[in-house]
Amino acid sequence: MARAHVITTVNGDPVEFLCDTEQTLLDVLRDELHLTGSKEGCASGDCGACSVIVDGRLVCACLMLGVEAQGHSIETIEGMAGGDRLHPLQTKFLEHAALQCGVCTPGFLVAAKSLLERNPDPTETEVRYWLAGNLCRCTGYDKIVRAVLDAAQEMRGG
Amino acid sequence: MARVHFTGNFRQLAGGDEEVSIDASTVRELLLKLGEHYPSLAPHLDEGVALAIDGVIHQDALFSRIEPHSDVHLMPKIAGG
Amino acid sequence: MAAQNGGTTNGGTRWIGTRPVRPDGVDKVTGRARFGADLHLPNMLVGKVLRSPHAHARIRSIDTSAALALPGVKAIVTRDDFDDLPSEFVPAGEMLINYRDVVRNVMAREKALFEGHPLAAVAATSEKVAKEALDLIRVDYEVLPHVLDIDEAIAPDAPLLHEDMITAGVEPPPSAPSNVAKVVEFAHGDVEAGFAEADVVVEREFSTQPVHQGYIEPHSCVASFAEDGQAELWCTTQGHFVVRGHCAKLLGMEVSKLRVTASEIGGGFGGKTVVYLEPLALALSRKSGHPVKMTMSREEVFRASGPAPGTWARVRVGVTKDGRITAGEAELKYQAGAFQGSPVQPGCMCAFAPYDLEHVKVTGYDVVVNRPKVAAYRAPGAPQSEYAVESIIDELAKRIGMDPVELRLKNAAREGTRAAYGPTFGPIGLVETLEAARSHEHYRAPLAPGRGRGVASGFWFNIGGETCATLNLGEDGTIALVAGTPDIGGSRAALCLQTAEALGVDVEKIRPLIGDTSTLGYTFLTGGSRTAFASGLAVIEASKDMIGQLCERAAKIWNIPVDAVEWADGEARPAGANAGEFDPLTLADLAGVAGKTGGPIVGRAQINAQGAGPSFGTHLVDVDVDRETGRVTIERYTVIQDAGKAVHPSYVEGQLQGGAVQGIGWALNEEYVYDEYGRLQNPGFLDYRIPVCSDVPMIDTVIVEVANPTHPYGVRGVGETPIVPPMAAIANAVEGALGIRFTDLPMSPPRVLKALEEAHIPEAAD
Ligand code: FES
Numbered sequence A: 001m002a003r004a005h006v007i008t009t010v011n012g013d014p015v016e017f018l019c020d021t022e023q024t025l026l027d028v029l030r031d032e033l034h035l036t037g038s039k040e041g042c043a044s045g046d047c048g049a050c051s052v053i054v055d056g057r058l059v060c061a062c063l064m065l066g067v068e069a070q071g072h073s074i075e076t077i078e079g080m081a082g083g084d085r086l087h088p089l090q091t092k093f094l095e096h097a098a099l100q101c102g103v104c105t106p107g108f109l110v111a112a113k114s115l116l117e118r119n120p121d122p123t124e125t126e127v128r129y130w131l132a133g134n135l136c137r138c139t140g141y142d143k144i145v146r147a148v149l150d151a152a153q154e155m156r157g158g
Numbered sequence B: 001m002a003r004v005h006f007t008g009n010f011r012q013l014a015g016g017d018e019e020v021s022i023d024a025s026t027v028r029e030l031l032l033k034l035g036e037h038y039p040s041l042a043p044h045l046d047e048g049v050a051l052a053i054d055g056v057i058h059q060d061a062l063f064s065r066i067e068p069h070s071d072v073h074l075m076p077k078i079a080g081g
Numbered sequence C: 001m002a003a004q005n006g007g008t009t010n011g012g013t014r015w016i017g018t019r020p021v022r023p024d025g026v027d028k029v030t031g032r033a034r035f036g037a038d039l040h041l042p043n044m045l046v047g048k049v050l051r052s053p054h055a056h057a058r059i060r061s062i063d064t065s066a067a068l069a070l071p072g073v074k075a076i077v078t079r080d081d082f083d084d085l086p087s088e089f090v091p092a093g094e095m096l097i098n099y100r101d102v103v104r105n106v107m108a109r110e111k112a113l114f115e116g117h118p119l120a121a122v123a124a125t126s127e128k129v130a131k132e133a134l135d136l137i138r139v140d141y142e143v144l145p146h147v148l149d150i151d152e153a154i155a156p157d158a159p160l161l162h163e164d165m166i167t168a169g170v171e172p173p174p175s176a177p178s179n180v181a182k183v184v185e186f187a188h189g190d191v192e193a194g195f196a197e198a199d200v201v202v203e204r205e206f207s208t209q210p211v212h213q214g215y216i217e218p219h220s221c222v223a224s225f226a227e228d229g230q231a232e233l234w235c236t237t238q239g240h241f242v243v244r245g246h247c248a249k250l251l252g253m254e255v256s257k258l259r260v261t262a263s264e265i266g267g268g269f270g271g272k273t274v275v276y277l278e279p280l281a282l283a284l285s286r287k288s289g290h291p292v293k294m295t296m297s298r299e300e301v302f303r304a305s306g307p308a309p310g311t312w313a314r315v316r317v318g319v320t321k322d323g324r325i326t327a328g329e330a331e332l333k334y335q336a337g338a339f340q341g342s343p344v345q346p347g348c349m350c351a352f353a354p355y356d357l358e359h360v361k362v363t364g365y366d367v368v369v370n371r372p373k374v375a376a377y378r379a380p381g382a383p384q385s386e387y388a389v390e391s392i393i394d395e396l397a398k399r400i401g402m403d404p405v406e407l408r409l410k411n412a413a414r415e416g417t418r419a420a421y422g423p424t425f426g427p428i429g430l431v432e433t434l435e436a437a438r439s440h441e442h443y444r445a446p447l448a449p450g451r452g453r454g455v456a457s458g459f460w461f462n463i464g465g466e467t468c469a470t471l472n473l474g475e476d477g478t479i480a481l482v483a484g485t486p487d488i489g490g491s492r493a494a495l496c497l498q499t500a501e502a503l504g505v506d507v508e509k510i511r512p513l514i515g516d517t518s519t520l521g522y523t524f525l526t527g528g529s530r531t532a533f534a535s536g537l538a539v540i541e542a543s544k545d546m547i548g549q550l551c552e553r554a555a556k557i558w559n560i561p562v563d564a565v566e567w568a569d570g571e572a573r574p575a576g577a578n579a580g581e582f583d584p585l586t587l588a589d590l591a592g593v594a595g596k597t598g599g600p601i602v603g604r605a606q607i608n609a610q611g612a613g614p615s616f617g618t619h620l621v622d623v624d625v626d627r628e629t630g631r632v633t634i635e636r637y638t639v640i641q642d643a644g645k646a647v648h649p650s651y652v653e654g655q656l657q658g659g660a661v662q663g664i665g666w667a668l669n670e671e672y673v674y675d676e677y678g679r680l681q682n683p684g685f686l687d688y689r690i691p692v693c694s695d696v697p698m699i700d701t702v703i704v705e706v707a708n709p710t711h712p713y714g715v716r717g718v719g720e721t722p723i724v725p726p727m728a729a730i731a732n733a734v735e736g737a738l739g740i741r742f743t744d745l746p747m748s749p750p751r752v753l754k755a756l757e758e759a760h761i762p763e764a765a766d
C-alpha cells in the first residue's frame, strides 16, 4: 500500500513526511515526526489534548488526516516558546499553578493562544466557552482561567 | 495491660468480644497473643490489619511500641486512591 | 507571584507555605514532559487487545492460528500464556488483592465476566496489522445470563459470576454460593436505644451510579524483554513498585529482573493503582523478542478500566429537638465489578466519621456484577456513603429548624471523639472548617430567588506507608532529590520545599526526579493522599541523615568533636562559644571538599510512615435550576479543608478545586449507560460528560491548618477528601431550590425534569 508524500510547514519549518492515508495528523505528529507534545486523550475530538493551530485556526489534530496537512502551516506546542523565552501563557500557567498532571496543558495552551490571537481582551465567560472543548480532570479549571486572563492582560501591555 | 478493641468483622472473629486486655510491648507481641487468645482471629492478623494505638493508625508496623495503658483498636487496613 | 484565592500564613518557616514555580513545570508547558504514550523504541511493536463483546460468557475455545499467520504479527498471548495463581490475599497496591483474580482480570480464563474483558493480545509491526489480527481470532463463547445491578445480583436465582463464591463475614457461613463476596459490619453502642431517645428520625434510600476516574491520559506502557530474562517496563502508573510486584508475580519473574520506570502520569485519581496492559505487554515482548507498546483507546478505558462503584444505601439517623444526634444506622451495598473487592469497607468506616455518635451501626455488602472490576477513585468508598448521610443530616436540620452548619457543629467529631469506626481522633480540623464555613461571606450572602444553597462535610483517613528517598549532594552544593512516588499533582514541588526547609537551603538548589524501581528501595504508590506526608517525611529524614554527615565533615575540618557542630540556616557552625572560633561552612563549601573529607555525601531514608492525619472538609454551594430543561447550574462554590499545613498552597488549592469539580460531575452528569445485553453505550467523553470549563464557576478555597502532630511541619494529606462533600452539598442545595430531595445520582437534566413534573401533579409539595 503506497504511503502518501506530504510537504507542509510545522512551527515555521518546512517538513516532509510519508504517511498512510488513514493516519490522522495527530498520529503523524506523534509517531512520524516524534512531536509528542500533542496528546491523545480520546481520538474523537472531545478532549482537546491534541489541539494544534492550522493556518491560524484551532483544530483537533485527531480529527484531521495527515495528508490534509499538505501545503498548510501547522503550529504545535513545541513551537510556542520563542527560542529560550516562554510564551506569556506558558509563564502564567506556571505562576498560577494552572496544571497538576499536565497532560491537558499543551492543548489548553494552544487553544488559549488561539483565543488571544482573536480576542486579546476576553471576559471570564468568553475564556470558559472558548476552552470548553479542552478537558482537564485535575484542576477544576479555576487556575487555568485565571492564568489565561492574566496572560491576556500582560500581553495587552499591562 | 493494653486495652484492645475490636472493630468491624474482627469482633465477630473474636467471638463477639468488644475488647480484651493484653500484656504486650510491641505490635508483634500483641498480634501473637491475640492470635493465641482467639484462634479464629489468628489467620486474619498477618495481613490486612491496621492498629490504632492511642488514636494514631499504624499499618505494617510490627515493632511499633505499645504502652502499658495504650488504647488499641484493631481495624481493617486502609489504602486510598 | 500572582495573588491567589485562599491563602495561608507562612508562620515560622522559610519555605513551607511558599509558592515557587514547580521544578517540572517548564517541561510540562513546552510539551517536553514524556507521558506513558510518548516513548518510542527502535523495533517497537504495537500491541492490541481482543475484548469480550459479551457481559458474561463461558469461553469454550480461542483459535489464534489465522491471526498468527498474518504477515507482521509477531506474537499472540491468551490465557494459556499465564499460569493460574492460587487464591491468596496479599497486600499489594490497593488494599488486599487476590492474585487468582488479578490474573483473571488481565486475561479472562474460564469466563468473560464483563464486556471489554481481555481474551487475547496481539503484537504486530503496526497498529493496523494488529487490529486486522484481532479480527482473525476465533473465540467460541457460550453466552450466559448477566447481572449488572445490585438488586439483580443478590436475587435468589441470580446467575453467578463465581460458582464457588461463599459470602465471607457471616456466621455460620452460608451453604450456597452467591454474588455477595463479603459482609462487613462496624458498630458500637446500641442503635435502637439511641433511636428511642430521638425526637425526629429520618430514614431514606439512596443510589449512586458508577463513575469513571476520567484521567485524560489513557493507560499506556512499553515493555522490553531481553533474551537473558531481564525486562524493562515504562508505564503511566501511580506506583511503579506496585506494578513491578504484580507483573513479576503474573509473569513468574524475580522482581530484581524487572525494572519499572514511571513516566509522567496524566492523571490517576486511584485508577492507575492496578495493572491492565503491563503484564500483557511484557508477555508479548517476551514471546516476540521486541519491545511492545500498548495504549488503550478512550473507549477501552471506559469499557475495561476501573470505575468507582455504583452503590445503594439505606440510612437512618435520629436527632433530638435541640440538635443532638442520638444514633446513626446504615446499610450499604457496593458493586465490586467482576471480582470481589469494592471499597464498601472504607465506605462503612467513613459514613458517620464526621460525627460524635454514641450509637452507630453500619453494615456493608460487597457484590460482584458483570461490569469492570472497580478501582480506587479518590477516597474510595467514602463519597457514596457520606453523600447519603450528609443528605439526611441536612433534612434533619430542616425538620428541627436548626441551621445545618450549627447541627453539624453540635455533633462534630473533635480531638478525643471516638470515631464511628473505632479509635479516638487526635487533633482534627472538622470544627475549624465548619466555623470557617459559618463565618464565610458565601454562607451569609443573600440568595437570589429560586436558588438553593447547600452545605456538606466530608472525611478521609489518609495513609502513610513504605517510602524511600535519596538526596545526592553535588560537588557544587546543589542537590538531586530522588523520590519513589510518581508525581501526579505537583508533589515534586512539595518534596523540594520540605527538603529546603529541613536543610535550610534555597529550594532552587534542589532538582527532584522520580527514581525507577532499581534506584530506590520499595516505595508504596502515590495514593491515599500520602505523598506530601510520607515522601515528605522521607525527604526530611534523608535531610537529617545528610546533615549528620555534613556536621561530621565540618568537625573533621575544624578538628573538634562532632557534637560541637550544629547545622543552622544551611551551614555548619560551631555549637556555642566552647566549640571554638570557626567560620561557618556552607553546603557548597562542604560539598566542594567532600571527596577529600571522606567521600561523596548522600542522605538516605527508608521508612514506613505511620500516623497520617485524617482530613476533614466542608463545602458550600449555590445552585440555580432551570425549570424548563432541568439543568442544575453551579453558581458559586467554596471548599474549606484542613490541610494540617499547606506545603505549597497553590497545589493544595488545586487539589481542593479539582476534587470539588469531579464531585460536581458525579452529582450532576456522570453515569454509565448499558443496553440489555450488558454493553456500555457511552464509552466516550461525548456521551460520558465530565464537567467542562463553561460548566463551572471559580472554586473558592479556604485552607484551614490544624497541625498533624506526627509530621514535623504538621502536614496532612489533602487529595482525597475534596471529592467527598460535593454530592450531598449539591443535593442539599437543589432541595433548597426546588423543595425536592434527590436520593438518586446523578441529578441530570432528564431526572430533574421528571422530578419537577411529578412534583407538580398534585398541588405543590408541602
Ligand atoms: S485526542 Fe483529539 S480531541 Fe481528544
Ligand code: FES
Pocket: A098, A099, A100, A101, A102, A103, A104, A105, A135, A136, A137, A138, A139, C216, C266, C267
Ligand atoms: S492537569 Fe491533569 S488533566 Fe489537566
